[in-house]
Amino acid sequence: MKRSLLYAIVAAVIVVAVAVAFVVPSLFVQRKEAPREIVVGAVLPMSGSFSQIGLYFKNGFELYFSEVNKNGGVYVKEFDKRIPIRLVVYDDESDPTKSAAQLERLITVEKVHLILGGYSTPLVQAQAPVAERYKMPYLNPGGATSTIFLTEDGKRRYQYMFGLIASIKNLALTTIEMLKQEIDAGRLPKPLKIATVNENTDHGREYLSGLKEGARKYPGYFEIVYEAFYNIGEKDFTPILTAIKQSGANAMLNDMRLGDYITMHRQYTTLGLCHVVVSYGPRGPEGTAIRELGKAAEGVFGVQWWNPADPRPEVQAFNRKWEAWVKERNLNLPSDWFAASSYEAARTLVWAIEKAGSIDPDAVWKAIRTLNSPQNGLKPSILVGGVIYFPEESGGQITNPFVVVQVQDGKPVIVYPKESATGNFRPNTC
Template sequence: MACAAVTAGLVAASTPLPARAEAGPSDVVVGAVLPLTGEESRVGTYFKAAYELAVKEVNDRGGLQLRQYGRKVPVKLVIYDDKTDPATSRNLYERLAVQDRVDAMLGGYSTDLVQAQTVVPQQHQIPYVGGGGAASAIYKRGFKTIFSLLASIENLAYSECDFIEEMQAQKKLPKPLKMAVVYENTSHGRDFAAGLQARAKAKPQNFQIVMNEAFDLHGKDFTPLLQKVKTANAQAFMSDAHLDDYITMQRQYAQAGLHHAYVTYGARGPEKSAREALGKNADYIVAASWWNQLIPNAAVKAFDDKWAKAYPKLNAEWYAALPYETARTLFIAMTETGSVDKAKVVETLRHIDIRDTVLPGGHIKFEADGQINAPFVVTQNLPDGRTVIVYPHAEKTGDAVLPVPNP
């Protein structure tokens, strides 16, 4: 099935309406289960706000134009709280499928939650589009109804390595760069470590791993781990962590008096809440992210403006932009399909090609496993609360300050 490229706006149906349109549903029921309480509630709250904003935009226009029914159909959004518990998340998606009889599902947040919940849409053959689970293990199970706007964590690691190589060419970082690698003990973290290991194996002249160790999620004391980092004689501290662990670990890193020429926490770094919590201790941290509001394109500026108007107290982060675009992608697919037929919507998603989106590169197209292969933007925190995009060149807004200055 070929699928014509569409822009990020919801497309008007180009196919003439059927002579005798079916009555169709009174609304399109879309469900999601999010961590609105528990350890991941901060990000879960953003996901809920983003989904609600995308649904409001559709319903303010009268709903989705579904040509099979010859009319616009409003969207009904059903959201449950999984309390950051994988078993609860899976059970609530089962409730969406069996009791609420949803037409489609939007994804939750956090690798362990998404990995558990995605069994349900596959079992019931319901289209599911997510923006909160990037670990490759989620998409290597052969599931056919699962789609994700988050590029893989291995690609995140490769993006940082590409940037590091550029800094080495400019003699801002040593070559080879000795790296202390620590990562959360999840498939997310293991993907990060695997990406760095693959690059170190392919380019030993650029990268050398001198420490490689996992840690448990939502930790309170990383002092023993950081003591090992201190004795590893590394030049780069390469951590993959969730937001709460990033804040805790970096605070303890600073308290221990550690210093490296290059410091990263994977996708974490420029978040407003983290910078407020860490102050100057967040300066010079490098991150590779699926989105940043500094990306210089019109779609990002438009999203940033509408988000600020809808939620003036919530700073636009990647976990606002990605779920918003996740919902829009589903709605574009349903509009292009022209009905709520689940198998047809899945087929549309499998071949969809959307341009001018808020993602880096502006392009949404899914790979055979359902995961997107999109570029990352590499950012660095600078003093006085500033953040700049330092890589790639097409998105760049400033120059990196490396090696990290001594305090």
């Protein structure tokens, strides 16, 4: 009897020991250890020809991350806690070769958890293959050329690329549509004789292609009488401006970087040129340009992805946040689309982390891919169109509309489309 009781006790002990052997280890592997912070890397042009825009992007990212951190950080379900988020920026000096190398260094040496995209078509084109190679989702707030997203036969070029600003081709087509509306209303001459000067990049070539496509759509409305390309950073536009003066053009539609626009338009004004229509593609009504050009900026219009003149309450709230942010840091950066697109890229990344419940790049990538249409997009958004999405058919590039913004009485005024307009287009008096 005693022996059988002993056997029973031993058996019970064995059962308990086996159960503990299975249960106890599981108590220690329920969760991975959470990182102290989520580190996000970005390679930006903090020096060189695009340095001012690099500063915009850095501050746009940081503004949103600061808002997140005020609430304790990003909630990550995998760790069941909020984790602060920190930005690490490497400078590519506005050089595409350095841009690619710096992004690789961020990923392999700095070992950032995730990345955000850079600015300007040439630099984004350099970074994109690196992000693809390391399978890092790349939210791109600063490269709009279609060739970043699509191959020549219309297939998606990069699986990990997601663009927050619509294509340069659509920007050019929007320009044509707005001008046709003004011609039909009798406010502009028909045909409109166009001189066009474009940066010697895929960006500039796409703009010119879009203008020509739009002009073909409306026979008799538009005639391109002069076209030229220039190299980014050009300091002397006198030969080009002289040729424009001799071309008989009554409209000038260019595609230029902000600094090049300011340089050319100063020389344009000095030489006494005047056209009833003047645009520098997406440039024209930026606060920096208005400040530096003064009265010379009057009448210039740009076709933009966002503008601080947008009366939507969420846009005006962003303007106030941005102005307070830059004032506190003594930065001379008026509210502009560079700030808005970078802020929204950072917001989309944080949304994707929370959606995925993880900081694993593959999980975050899968979360971003669910934003594949306006119906499934992230909203509301301060961007024009009010939603962030990345359709497959455009290679992951957003297809939101544009606003046409003209400098009037020293301020940006939205003149197109009608539903967004805060004023009417004013042809220049020459």
